[in-house]
Amino acid sequence: MTTHEVTAPALTNMLEARGVTRRQFLKFCGVVAASIGLTEAAIPDIARALEIGATSGKLAPVIWLEQSSCTGCTESLAQVGSPDVATVVLELLSLNYSETLSAGAGHSVEQAKEDTINAGGYILLIEGAVMEGWDGNALRIAEEKGTDIVAHAAQNAVAVVATGSCAVDGGFCAAKPNPAGAVGVQAFLKSRGINTPVVNLPACPVNPEWIISVVVDYLLLGKLPDLDKYGRPVLIFGQTIHDNCPRRGHFENGEFVYRFGSEEEAKGYCLYPVGCKGPQTYSNCPIVRWNDGASWCVEYGAPCAGCSCANPLKAGGNWVDVNAPFQKRHRVVKIGSWITQPSTIGAIVGGFMVVALTAHGFGMKLAGRVPSGAEFEKARAWDVKHPDKALFPKTLKKDGDE
Amino acid sequence: MPESNETLVAPAPVVDNTPLGKKLNLSGKSVIDPITRIEGHLRIEMEVEGGVVKNAWASGGLFRGMELILEGREPGDACYVAQRICGVCPVSHCHASCFAGEGAYGIQIPNNARIIRNLLEGAQFLHSHILWFYNLTGLDYVNPINALKADIADTAALGLESIKNSTPLVKALMPDWNFADTQVADFAGVKNRLEAFAANGQLSIFSGNWFDSGAGDEYKLPPELDLIATTHYLEALQMQAKASQISGILGGKMPHVMASVPGGTTFYPTEQRLDDVLFRAIEIRDWVAGTLIPDTLAVAPFYMDDFGYGRGYGKTVAWGVFDAPSRKPEDRYLPAGIVDMNKLTCKMWDEKLITEDTTHAYYDDAAGTEANPRQGITAPAWPSDGYNVNNKYSWSKSPRYEGEPLEAGPLSRVLSAYLQGNAFFKKAVDAVLQYLGVPGRVDVLVSTMGRVAARNIECLYVANLMIDWINELCAALKGGDTEFFAEPETTTGEGAGMWEAPRGAIYHYEKIKNNKIQKYQIIIPTTWNVGPRDKNGTPGPIEQALIGVPVNDMNKPIQALRTVHSFDPCIACAVHITEPKTGKKFTTVTSPWGVR
Numbered sequence: 001m002t003t004h005e006v007t008a009p010a011l012t013n014m015l016e017a018r019g020v021t022r023r024q025f026l027k028f029c030g031v032v033a034a035s036i037g038l039t040e041a042a043i044p045d046i047a048r049a050l051e052i053g054a055t056s057g058k059l060a061p062v063i064w065l066e067q068s069s070c071t072g073c074t075e076s077l078a079q080v081g082s083p084d085v086a087t088v089v090l091e092l093l094s095l096n097y098s099e100t101l102s103a104g105a106g107h108s109v110e111q112a113k114e115d116t117i118n119a120g121g122y123i124l125l126i127e128g129a130v131m132e133g134w135d136g137n138a139l140r141i142a143e144e145k146g147t148d149i150v151a152h153a154a155q156n157a158v159a160v161v162a163t164g165s166c167a168v169d170g171g172f173c174a175a176k177p178n179p180a181g182a183v184g185v186q187a188f189l190k191s192r193g194i195n196t197p198v199v200n201l202p203a204c205p206v207n208p209e210w211i212i213s214v215v216v217d218y219l220l221l222g223k224l225p226d227l228d229k230y231g232r233p234v235l236i237f238g239q240t241i242h243d244n245c246p247r248r249g250h251f252e253n254g255e256f257v258y259r260f261g262s263e264e265e266a267k268g269y270c271l272y273p274v275g276c277k278g279p280q281t282y283s284n285c286p287i288v289r290w291n292d293g294a295s296w297c298v299e300y301g302a303p304c305a306g307c308s309c310a311n312p313l314k315a316g317g318n319w320v321d322v323n324a325p326f327q328k329r330h331r332v333v334k335i336g337s338w339i340t341q342p343s344t345i346g347a348i349v350g351g352f353m354v355v356a357l358t359a360h361g362f363g364m365k366l367a368g369r370v371p372s373g374a375e376f377e378k379a380r381a382w383d384v385k386h387p388d389k390a391l392f393p394k395t396l397k398k399d400g401d402e
Numbered sequence: 403m404p405e406s407n408e409t410l411v412a413p414a415p416v417v418d419n420t421p422l423g424k425k426l427n428l429s430g431k432s433v434i435d436p437i438t439r440i441e442g443h444l445r446i447e448m449e450v451e452g453g454v455v456k457n458a459w460a461s462g463g464l465f466r467g468m469e470l471i472l473e474g475r476e477p478g479d480a481c482y483v484a485q486r487i488c489g490v491c492p493v494s495h496c497h498a499s500c501f502a503g504e505g506a507y508g509i510q511i512p513n514n515a516r517i518i519r520n521l522l523e524g525a526q527f528l529h530s531h532i533l534w535f536y537n538l539t540g541l542d543y544v545n546p547i548n549a550l551k552a553d554i555a556d557t558a559a560l561g562l563e564s565i566k567n568s569t570p571l572v573k574a575l576m577p578d579w580n581f582a583d584t585q586v587a588d589f590a591g592v593k594n595r596l597e598a599f600a601a602n603g604q605l606s607i608f609s610g611n612w613f614d615s616g617a618g619d620e621y622k623l624p625p626e627l628d629l630i631a632t633t634h635y636l637e638a639l640q641m642q643a644k645a646s647q648i649s650g651i652l653g654g655k656m657p658h659v660m661a662s663v664p665g666g667t668t669f670y671p672t673e674q675r676l677d678d679v680l681f682r683a684i685e686i687r688d689w690v691a692g693t694l695i696p697d698t699l700a701v702a703p704f705y706m707d708d709f710g711y712g713r714g715y716g717k718t719v720a721w722g723v724f725d726a727p728s729r730k731p732e733d734r735y736l737p738a739g740i741v742d743m744n745k746l747t748c749k750m751w752d753e754k755l756i757t758e759d760t761t762h763a764y765y766d767d768a769a770g771t772e773a774n775p776r777q778g779i780t781a782p783a784w785p786s787d788g789y790n791v792n793n794k795y796s797w798s799k800s801p802r803y804e805g806e807p808l809e810a811g812p813l814s815r816v817l818s819a820y821l822q823g824n825a826f827f828k829k830a831v832d833a834v835l836q837y838l839g840v841p842g843r844v845d846v847l848v849s850t851m852g853r854v855a856a857r858n859i860e861c862l863y864v865a866n867l868m869i870d871w872i873n874e875l876c877a878a879l880k881g882g883d884t885e886f887f888a889e890p891e892t893t894t895g896e897g898a899g900m901w902e903a904p905r906g907a908i909y910h911y912e913k914i915k916n917n918k919i920q921k922y923q924i925i926i927p928t929t930w931n932v933g934p935r936d937k938n939g940t941p942g943p944i945e946q947a948l949i950g951v952p953v954n955d956m957n958k959p960i961q962a963l964r965t966v967h968s969f970d971p972c973i974a975c976a977v978h979i980t981e982p983k984t985g986k987k988f989t990t991v992t993s994p995w996g997v998r
Binding site: 059143 | 433434435436437438439440441442443445463464465466467470471474475476478479482483486487488489490492512514515533537538541595598599602604605606607608609610611612613635636639640642643646647649650651652653654655656657658659660661663665666667668669670671672675678782784788789884885886887957958963
């Protein structure tokens with residue numbers, strides 16, 4: 001392999017030409033490094049990996065297919081910060097097909113896609129669920145069924161990145177009653193006997209930093225990131241939202257938000273009683289954040305809806321079916337995985353699996369921090385006794401009576 | 403520098419000779435599938451005769467069944483799930499769903515939440531309009547490759563010139579505006595970047611481009627203006643992201659905002675949060691005034707022909723958007739109105755007069771082919787003859803108002819505001835028409851290029867409103883108003899959210915019992931525009947607008963593409979394009995550098 005030295009002035013010139021300061025760029029490389037589990041020492045290597053393509057005429061070819069998508073994942077990619085999406089699609093990658101960004105249309109872009117497939121060596125990004133309904137006619141593009149398009153493009157790809165929950169397991173499209181037969185890419189390819197490796201990046205939409213980090217990992221190290229049993233990069237999805245949540249301290253203190261738009265929210269109290277799924281949802285959102293770091297759901301008082309909860313191995317594991325109702329605290333309480341939470345105890349009540357609380361979790365009273373326990377404890381106790389009844393009202397009265 | 407009251411005069415329009423298609427007498431079937439640079443999957447099939455479109459069929463290619471997914475869930479969940487219809491305008495779906503939920507709950511959101519909802523919606527409008535003009539439809543008019551020929555000194559001079567040219571308009575609308583505040587971009591830097599890209603030789607997003615459409619002269623801008631627009635294409639990517647950051651801040655993240663729910667907002671705005679919004683809003687407003695508006699005025703004179711086609715029916719629908727304190731649709735900052743441009747009338751809507759027709763859509767006729775959405779049933783069925791323009795050919799339904807197809811979008815809102823005497827739009831529209839050399843001819847806006855102009859005028863309006871709303875919110879907070887969320891009064895009832903997405907009128911309806919959704923129906927803006935023929939065989943608005951469009955290239959019918967783009971279709975919302983069944987093979991992708 002020929003080493004390609006990036007001299008500081010060359011890099012600086014390249015970045016200046018696109019309105020990115022060197023500092024911004026290195027910060028970006030830092031985010032990428034963190035996402036793929038490298039230390040800051042790797043930043044120059046990442047910068048070099050990103051720069052190689054820009055000068056050698058060998059940008060990694062990429063096809064971006066939209067299936068049953070809302071284009072939210074493409075939109076999300078467009079929100080990436082430094083470098084911006086123009087740099088990504090013009091100088092870091094060769095995005096040869098994208099229904100949203102391609103300049104061409106109709107026959108000519110379809111031809112560009114076909115040429116890229118025939119040449120091989122491309123990364124295939126798929127956004128949206130594969131739709132099997134009506135024998136694949138739920139989605140037709142250029143007189144072909146969506147299913148056939150995915151199978152054809154995946155066959156020759158070096159890797160498939162399922163971007164967003166819909167592509168991972170059908171996402172909301174697969175929510176009951178799954179009217180159009182939505183399935184995830186991995187399950188679909190398996191059913192067609194196609195063995196191209198799949199990286200799953202769930203969330204609705206995908207976080208753009210994750211896409212870049214997977215691609216950089218591939219460009220830099222010539223391999224895909226380490227994946228868990230769900231095909232997700234371990235370093236992105238190895239910890240829960242709760243593990244890294246800035247509101248976590250208030251959870252420990254038993255300080256909760258019981259009503260949307262309240263002062264408790266502004267104080268940064270924990271959103272668990274209003275339905276936050278952070279304890280059971282795996283993702284590094286609190287660290288990487290969204291919209292170039294401007295915010296993320298929980299920071300602005302929105303309970304985590306668990307949109308990165310996806311199960312490509314099991315139908316019905318989509319985030320909507322698992323996590324709705326979103327704005328209510330679940331009867332089934334999970335904190336992380338109870339394998340790694342040995343103090344968690346399980347019980348089966350009336351057909352509901354109630355995984356009761358950990359010592360440091362809802363047993364604040366056990367921990368002695370809140371003498372009578374958190375204010376929703378009474379209601380929770382009532383829930384456990386009345387599994388067939390409706391959950392207590394959406395927002396709790398302060399006295400927590402039931 | 404010209405004074406604000408000085409008359410605007412456009413540069414001399416390019417004189418177009420007989421269209422190529424007419425000379426060549428192009429005839430036959432022309433298909434664009436997929437239509438790119440839109441949201442979702444859309445096929446357009448056209449019958450061409452003598453270089454002109456005689457008939458057209460629009461087919462939405464995707465069915466997901468959102469309404470069916472929402473049944474049995476709760477209104478609070480519906481606003482989260484329903485916005486997944488569209489990653490470009492999730493905020494509008496979220497809000498329409500919230501309004502429907504609030505109607506069912508029998509509540510109205512607190513005043514603070516109303517202002518925040520306007521800010522959040524406004525940020526999405528800015529995001530969407532900026533992205534659409536530069537990054538989506540922009541490539542129908544701008545050829546970045548041609549920018550390589552630009553002279554840098556001339557480009558800088560032309561850039562200044564177009565800013566000066568637009569100053570009277572902008573100053574009429576924003577009296578404190580000073581064009582000297584506009585920073586002139588680094589055109590040389592961008593040209594270097596383009597040269598490096600060209601030298602690298604991989605086409606990336608320019609693979610399969612249409613820059614050579616027709617005789618290769620359909621892209622009419624001089625290289626200097628191409629360079630300016632390309633530079634601003636890159637800036638626009640950053641600006642749309644800034645606008646989305648505002649949505650992210652007020653909504654948790656964007657796309658798919660999580661902090662706006664039935665009842666109000668989940669958060670309580672702190673000083674720091676408001677400040678984060680304000681500085682971004684100011685930066686975007688200044689960019690829209692100093693870049694987007696001048697570019698619009700600079701590009702339009704080269705495409706005067708595009709004001710002459712793509713008209714459609716001239717009948718439009720706007721439910722209205724951005725609530726005023728009265729919460730009445732007619733008082734909204736962009737007011738409700740059903741407009742007939744043939745008679746220059748504007749009236750208030752009545753929800754009962756809406757129907758959806760499924761005669762030519764992939765739905766089961768046994769479930770009925772026409773109904774008001776409150777009674778409508780979503781019964782998808784793939785027909786035995788598949789896609790067939792003589793029978794069923796789209797997943798999109800056909801909404802009708804009093805039995806007629808109506809166009810939805812920024813044009814609809816601008817016409818509604820203009821005809822109702824909104825001072826901003828009176829001034830802005832009249833000034834633009836004068837600039838184009840067609841004073842008083844509001845009907846000129848009902849065209850392919852007219853939709854572009856209307857959308858960009860609206861963008862400036864919303865960019866200014868953002869600052870007003872932040873001030874309004876600060877004043878309310880200082881006055882001691884701490885309400886941001888209202889509890890449900892009841893959990894059984896029904897409600898409709900009639901609102902606007904950036905691309906037009908949006909309708910969500912839900913009926914709930916004990917907080918569970920029994921029925922949910924949605925009419926999305928693009929459904930109004932892209933819907934197929936109805937029971938009477940009347941074409942949908944895009945189909946109608948395509949009739950009469952010149953075609954100079956059967957494989958790359960750029961004028962047709964511009965016309966479809968002028969509606970900013972959002973098909974995941976509505977429904978996909980296909981390729982001809984003629985067995986015609988793809989031949990070559992022509993590009994200046996070849997395919998690598």
